[in-house]
Amino acid sequence: MKNLFLFFNIIKFFLFFIVLQLIVFNVVVAKTDYQQSGILNSSAKVSGWFYTLKNQFSSYWNLRNENNILATQNAQLKQESFHNYTIVSSNSIKVIDDIYKKQYLFQPAVVINNTTNKKKNTITMDVGRNKGIRPEMGVVSSKGIIGFTRNVSGHFSTAMSLLNTELNLPVIPKGDSCQGTLFWDFNDGVNVVSVKGIPVYYKLEVGDTIVTQGGAGIFPKGETVGVIEKKQKQIGSNNWLLKVKTSVDFNVINHVFLIENLYKEELDSIQNILP
């Protein structure tokens, strides 16, 4: 018995170290369990506040660029407005108003923190449950898609960016319907994502645009992802492995839109029914 106590006395520093490590590992494991990472997340109150403060200063550096982007977008929207169309036929125009119903709502948000050099990159935004944000809402900028929300707190939310090794998203080439899966290879670096699963008998060219398929209900159909930069045959299969240059520059993200799908629950419930 005495020897046992002596033994514990010798290794007590080591034991203390192990106990603390176990506490930390519990946190790491809790992180992989999707929704439960409440404590150690930058959507937590303190760090959210801190990053908002930081962003208030650092956002000045990008103002000129952001203004250009917003001006371009304004011009585009103006062009689509009703007043730009002249009536060419003398017949009265019949507008069937109730065949369209809104499915996606867009709402603006500001990115307050953004990483690009990790394996699992995330984006923190200044909107949270107070603005009706929920997990699994799409994040896009005016140029293309960025990611989707994962964790939401009272006033902040974090999104998984496309530069995340856990990402899996159905995509299609623009104007076609062959579905592929979007993923990110860490070794490709920032702003390059990969698409696998499109059979080689589909003719694809370098420079083709890749857009979202819309099947997951996170993004509308046809949101831009990027253009094909390189195509090669995937080793050991009959599919393409496409390297896609994202249309968004992930180093500079400031103003984004969050997409709410009004029929998401309905879509999920019907897709979950087994045939």
Place this chain on the structure above:
Amino acid sequence: MRLIIVNILRFLILILIQLLVVDQVSLGFMGNYISLVIYVSFLLTFPINTSNYLLLIVALILGLTMDMFKDSGGIHASACLFLAYLRPFLLRRLQSQNPIEDVEELTVYTEDLQKYTTYTVLLLSGFFFWLFLLEEFSFSRIPVILLKTLLSTIFSTLLIIIGQYLLFRKPKI
């Protein structure tokens, strides 16, 4: 008392510098292989006469704070703990070779540069190896982990030593 206040201030300032200056440095492509760290400087210069258990607890708090801001889910805390666990053994080893004079903390001013660099490199390589091992979470990528450890250790050691010359005051003797 003076030491406690100095260390609390150091804790806050090092975290601010890490988040607002060092983390904002864009290394481009090399950013995948080099991670710059300066906040560990706090653990390196923690007073040597305090209990080792206190060092472990402080390391845990420091690491968890970093994890909270960097969204890294506990890997920094774990690596900080590993560093804090290694430090007493290293100190004992260094002391047996040539005893450390009567100083409260180890900075670039109290030790000669060569000795201090060795101390920093040894602790940091342990820190980064543990950090990247947890980040990759696979033994099959050991070569990449070792490369990242090597590069990060070199650059972070430079950063920490230069940082100490800039930030820390020379003790009056």
